[in-house]
Amino acid sequence: NKPILLGSAFNSISGDGTDIIFVATADIEGSLVGDINVTSPASGNVLFDSWVASKPVLTLKNRHQGVSSPEIVLQSERYNPGLDVIEDAVDGDDIGLISFKGYDDGTPSTQTYATILTEVSDSATGAEKGKLTVGVAANNGTVVETLTLIGQASNNIVNVGINNTT
Secondary structure: OOOEEEOOOOOOOOOOOOOOOEEEOOOOOOOOOOOOOOOOOOOOOOOOOOOOOOOOOOOOOOOOOOOOOOOOOOOOOEEEOOOOEEEOOOOOOEEEEEEEEEEOOOOOOEEEEEEEEEEEEEOOOOOOEEEEEEEEEEOOOEEEEEEEEEEOOOOOOEEEEEOOOO
């Protein structure tokens, strides 16, 4: 794959569904201005790659005089392409997963060292509850649930579970 160099941040690329690598130049301050939408229909993956130590760094900076902050949204929807509709969630649906990966000292091979998973605990309208699970690799590299938070039916009650500890 060869990079496509864009002359400014005000360009777009459309393709045939194959992977495309592109480099966008920015304004004089090194910033991309405006909304940036990346859609990857082929694999669904977007990669930011760097050969520099401690890079890449993803920074969300909010500059204003208010009290709100930047937000990261992991949103999962059940989409039915045949009907072109978003369908109701189901208890147990995964909403978002953050995985912390690195190499081991053997082959080397990629190892997952920790995860944070959010799920739908109860999807009933008006009774929605969530579940957040933190997992950590133990013993042979198997990620085990170590901390679980589950919303309960009582107002503002969250159960906290600590699992697989000594």
